[in-house]
Amino acid sequence: MAVTSPSSFVPDDAGIVRVPFAELADRLSAALLRVGFNPENASDCACLFAETTRDGVYTHGVRRFPRFVAMVRSGAIQPNARPLRRAACGALERWDGQSGPGNLNAWRSMERAIELARQSGIGCVALANTNHWMRGGTYGWQAAGDGMIGICWTNTMPNLPPWGGIAPTLGNNPLVVAVPCRSGALVLDIAMSQFSYGALEAYRARGKRLPVAGGFDFAGQLTVDPGAIESTQRPVPIGFWKGAGLSLMLDVVAALLSGGNLTSEIPADSLRETGVSQVFVAFGPDGCFGRSVDEAGDEAIRFLKSSSSSTGAGIRYPGEQTLRIRAENMARGIPVERPLWEELERIADD
Numbered sequence: 001m002a003v004t005s006p007s008s009f010v011p012d013d014a015g016i017v018r019v020p021f022a023e024l025a026d027r028l029s030a031a032l033l034r035v036g037f038n039p040e041n042a043s044d045c046a047c048l049f050a051e052t053t054r055d056g057v058y059t060h061g062v063r064r065f066p067r068f069v070a071m072v073r074s075g076a077i078q079p080n081a082r083p084l085r086r087a088a089c090g091a092l093e094r095w096d097g098q099s100g101p102g103n104l105n106a107w108r109s110m111e112r113a114i115e116l117a118r119q120s121g122i123g124c125v126a127l128a129n130t131n132h133w134m135r136g137g138t139y140g141w142q143a144a145g146d147g148m149i150g151i152c153w154t155n156t157m158p159n160l161p162p163w164g165g166i167a168p169t170l171g172n173n174p175l176v177v178a179v180p181c182r183s184g185a186l187v188l189d190i191a192m193s194q195f196s197y198g199a200l201e202a203y204r205a206r207g208k209r210l211p212v213a214g215g216f217d218f219a220g221q222l223t224v225d226p227g228a229i230e231s232t233q234r235p236v237p238i239g240f241w242k243g244a245g246l247s248l249m250l251d252v253v254a255a256l257l258s259g260g261n262l263t264s265e266i267p268a269d270s271l272r273e274t275g276v277s278q279v280f281v282a283f284g285p286d287g288c289f290g291r292s293v294d295e296a297g298d299e300a301i302r303f304l305k306s307s308s309s310s311t312g313a314g315i316r317y318p319g320e321q322t323l324r325i326r327a328e329n330m331a332r333g334i335p336v337e338r339p340l341w342e343e344l345e346r347i348a349d350d
Helices: 021-034 039-054 062-073 102-120 137-145 195-205 227-233 241-258 293-305 321-332 339-350
Strands: 014-018 084-089 091-096 122-131 149-154 156-158 175-181 184-190 272-285 333-339
Touching: 014 021, 014 339, 021 091, 021 149, 021 184, 021 195, 021 293, 021 333, 021 339, 039 062, 039 102, 039 137, 039 321, 039 333, 062 137, 062 333, 062 339, 102 137, 102 272, 122 241, 137 184, 149 241, 156 241, 156 321, 175 293, 184 293, 227 293, 321 333, 333 339
Parallel strands: 091 122
Antiparallel strands: 014 333, 084 091, 122 272, 149 175, 149 272, 175 184
């Protein structure tokens, strides 16, 4: 059976509208203006949401927008706050996100890391006191688009049990690694669970079983039922104990570098998941390396695809499907569920 990425799930055509990218971004921007964003932040934040949906990561794009607006209205997100530099040591800088919009804070942090890399060959921005960054891969594509190798990660509220445990005492702590290449970019964007909660929701909404076991049911057995895993809140870490260990280390390093919160200090509430810690690293430009970045990426892809497919579905490199879905959605329009499109209209007109 071919493994289908959860980000490829699109509702049936009868249940969606296809919206031109510019129209979607304008609608989101109008809604953000309504809840107190200034014009610059509204436009930039809306574009990031629209780009995430354009690229097929539906669980972290427009579908999350109403929840994002609710956090703004509750005061958890300060719509016009900007990151503030608190300290610097060479190419490492520590910034305070001041509870600003998570995707804008992350974009600006990677932008600063890229600027530092242009000066020194490497740049690192550690960000404290920020919010959910939405799609982590956004900032990998950002670095690769500027010809840089990019690495970034974030901690989260406790939502992942450690291997051998029941209570969630780890974060799902997404990790992104990006390398530019001629075909676009290699962009790995992974959570620390086998399936993120957004992916579980997407599979359940489609009535699909998981292609491999993704967590535990109430009997303590590994299961491919996404709803059961959502109910127990016991997703399995990638690589079992290895993913659990990696989650812990990402959490500690992010908190130490940024001077921010550990997972244990972040509210365990998706509407109050504030004060997270993040790290953004950029390497480059291309002349800093012993070989062409494009050449290395292309050779890695060529060798990867030289393996025979065991499923008949072909072998994809990280980021390949994103480029395909991006092109399709730009040509056909961005898919948005009709009820959600109507809700965006109400928010913009409220």
